[in-house]
Amino acid sequence: SSELTQDPAVSVALGQTVRITCQGDSLRSYYASWYQQKPGQAPVLVIYGKNNRPSGIPDRFSGSSSGNTASLTITGAQAEDEADYYCNSRDSSGNPVFGGGTKLTVL
């Protein structure tokens, strides 16, 4: 089982704001990174570090962290944001670990 816990599924109305969370003790020490994966495609990095977006990622994506919880917020969700989202940080051994993933549905 993953040391990072995510809700399996979240839904949001088109144009509304949604927060996807990731919980784990390692998040008290390490930042989380977030990945978007659409069906049949490779994951894409959307947030890393304190709150950094790679080139080409819309500014409606943002990241934050508090205690043992990291969050990915999509402000004004679009239909194309419907995807699986994975958080990533470190496990107790210091190795990378992924959360179980959250399926985002845009209604």
Add this chain to the structure above:
Amino acid sequence: EVQLVESGGGLVQPGRSLRLSCAASGFTFDDYAMHWVRQAPGKGLEWVSGISWNSGSIGYADSVKGRFTISRDNAKNSLYLQMNSLRAEDTALYYCAKDTGAGVVGGAFDIWGQGTMVTVSS
């Protein structure tokens, strides 16, 4: 164009071996750590192994430790994964991923290949 292209996947019997390769282009390969991440059909992402820029630091998931070996050839801009004693539970799409940093610990994965499928079955 920054690109990672995996190869070497296929159908293999339990207990046999397979070697995956990842060809990198469009960036300075030996400046960055590299990783293998896999995804079983219908399942989530699982980190498999990582290697620092100079091969000085290497890590493995407990599920593959002692069976898989990661390596890189910076002169050839290539990453490898030697997989021995394969099991049915190793069946997955294997992605090569570039780290944002030089070490195995601390970075994110900013570039991904399209993956190569490994199926372990008799």
